[in-house]
Amino acid sequence: MTSASAGRLDDTEIDTGLGVTLHERPGDPKKVTAIVGAKPHLRTADDTFEAVPGYIDLVVAPKGQRVAGIPEHPGARYDSIAVIDAGTQQTTKVRTSKLPLLTTAAFWSANGRKIALTVEKKVGKKWVTVGFATADVSAKAARVVLLKDIGGDVVFQWTPDGRHVMTGYKDGVRFYRVDGGVARTLAGVGEPMGGETAFSPSGTLLGTWCPARYRESFCTWDLATGRLRHRVDIKAELSLGWWDDRHLLAVVKGGTGYQAVVVDLKGEVVRTVADISTSAWKKDDVYLSYTDAS
Numbered sequence: 001m002t003s004a005s006a007g008r009l010d011d012t013e014i015d016t017g018l019g020v021t022l023h024e025r026p027g028d029p030k031k032v033t034a035i036v037g038a039k040p041h042l043r044t045a046d047d048t049f050e051a052v053p054g055y056i057d058l059v060v061a062p063k064g065q066r067v068a069g070i071p072e073h074p075g076a077r078y079d080s081i082a083v084i085d086a087g088t089q090q091t092t093k094v095r096t097s098k099l100p101l102l103t104t105a106a107f108w109s110a111n112g113r114k115i116a117l118t119v120e121k122k123v124g125k126k127w128v129t130v131g132f133a134t135a136d137v138s139a140k141a142a143r144v145v146l147l148k149d150i151g152g153d154v155v156f157q158w159t160p161d162g163r164h165v166m167t168g169y170k171d172g173v174r175f176y177r178v179d180g181g182v183a184r185t186l187a188g189v190g191e192p193m194g195g196e197t198a199f200s201p202s203g204t205l206l207g208t209w210c211p212a213r214y215r216e217s218f219c220t221w222d223l224a225t226g227r228l229r230h231r232v233d234i235k236a237e238l239s240l241g242w243w244d245d246r247h248l249l250a251v252v253k254g255g256t257g258y259q260a261v262v263v264d265l266k267g268e269v270v271r272t273v274a275d276i277s278t279s280a281w282k283k284d285d286v287y288l289s290y291t292d293a294s
Contacts, residue, residue, distance in 0.1 A: 016041070016049045019280025020288065023273050029201070029244045030290040032274070033060035034067075037284035042067065055082070057104075059196065060291045061112035066137065068106040068115050079103050081115055083137050094135045096142045103133050103144075107157035107197065113137055116165045118155045119144060132156040132165055134178050145180040157192070160203030160223075168192055171211055186226050190219055195241015195249060196291055202245050205229060209239070218248060220265065233267035237281075240290055249273070249290055257281060260288055 014022040018035055035041045040058040041049040052058060057070040069082035069091075079102045080093045096103040096117060103117040119131040131146035154168040156176075164175045164183050168191040175184040190208035192198035198207050203223065210219040210231060218232035218239065232248060240249035243262045247270065251260050258281045260274035280286040 014047055018049060018286065019277035019284065020286060021275045023271075023275075028273075030249075030292060032288045033064065033291045034058045034289040035286060036289065037280065037286035040069075057106065059106045059108065059289060060086070061108045062110060062292050063112060064291065065112060066108075068108065070104060070106060074099060074102060081106060081117060081135050081142070083115075083135075092137075092140060094137070094140050094142050096133045096135065097144050101130065101144075102127075103142075105155040107155075109158040109162040110160055110197075110203070111162060114158065114162060116156045116158050117142075118167075119146065126152075128152040129154050129167075131180075132167070132176070134165065143178065145176075145178070147176075147180060154191075157197060160197075160199045166192065166198070173206070173208070186221065189221050189226070189228075193218060193241065193248075194239035196289060197241060199223070200242050200245050205245070207239070207242065207248065216267070217250075230265040232263060232265055234263050234269070238287075240288060243290075251276065251281075 010025050012024045022032055033043045035049055036057055039051045040055050042052050042058050044050055054072050055069040056072050059068045065086055067084040077099055078095045079097045080095050083092045097119050102120050104120055105118040107116045115135040117133040118129055119133055120127045121130045129150055133142050133144045135142040156165045156167045159166055166173055166175050172187040172189045173192055177183050188211055190211040193207040205220045206223050208219050210216050214231055216231040216233040217236045220230040222229050236250040236252055238251040243249050247262045247264050250263055251258055255275050257278035258276040259272050261269045262271040263269050
């Protein structure tokens with residue numbers, strides 16, 4: 001175990017076989033449900049991680065009832081998003097964008113009923129963001145919205161109430177209605193942090209990578225007022241989102257390679273939740289998807 005978790009008798013170590021060792025405890029608010037790297041792996045009921053062929057990404061919905069899968073290959077004319085029932089393993093495909101546009105980066109709504117996707121177009125040798133799509137799981141239908149005034153590599157996700165989608169915009173964030181109309185812009189707050197959502201579990205705070213005027217890595221902002229609430233001073237390699245309303249998840253250098261850690265809003269690491277080998281991090285570009293544990 002790492003020093004941050006050593007001596008805890010209630011820790012459970014899980015060797016995923018993917019260069020990642022998880023350190024979990026009863027009562028954790030979140031756990032790793034998928035590991036995406038060279039291949040996407042989904043957590044099973046016996047806490048092993050199995051490769052799921054045919055997909056480039058897998059994202060488990062809140063409470064775990066469904067899994068969104070980005071297919072490795074689009075259809076003949078249209079791209080799609082796959083929705084996998086975690087219990088029955090039945091897969092439903094929802095048609096999204098017409099080729100050559102592709103839909104990527106699946107983000108679930110808080111109620112697990114809708115998926116936000118980023119629409120991309122290849123320009124030269126690069127893929128750039130040109131809009132977003134929203135998929136309704138029950139209706140098995142999606143809506144694609146193309147936008148003109150948007151950055152080249154941003155992604156879209158749902159707001160906590162599921163009414164709008166949010167993305168990075170210039171030096172801040174912008175909120176859009178599902179028809180593409182601009183609902184709100186927060187300028188100068190920095191780009192949204194990573195993870196399965198940039199919003200705190202209570203839905204009251206927005207987490208970002210701090211704008212250039214601050215030296216800290218992460219900033220949190222009051223969603224209602226747009227005011228700065230915290231500046232989290234930690235040297236992070238990657239953001240993995242929120243652990244709970246008072247802690248963030250981040251990847252830092254540590255141990256024998258890299259570690260996923262829980263950090264409070266003052267920047268103090270309070271626990272290590274995963275050890276990641278240098279090979280898994282640098283060669284496989286491994287990503288840990290943390291979602292609600294219950």
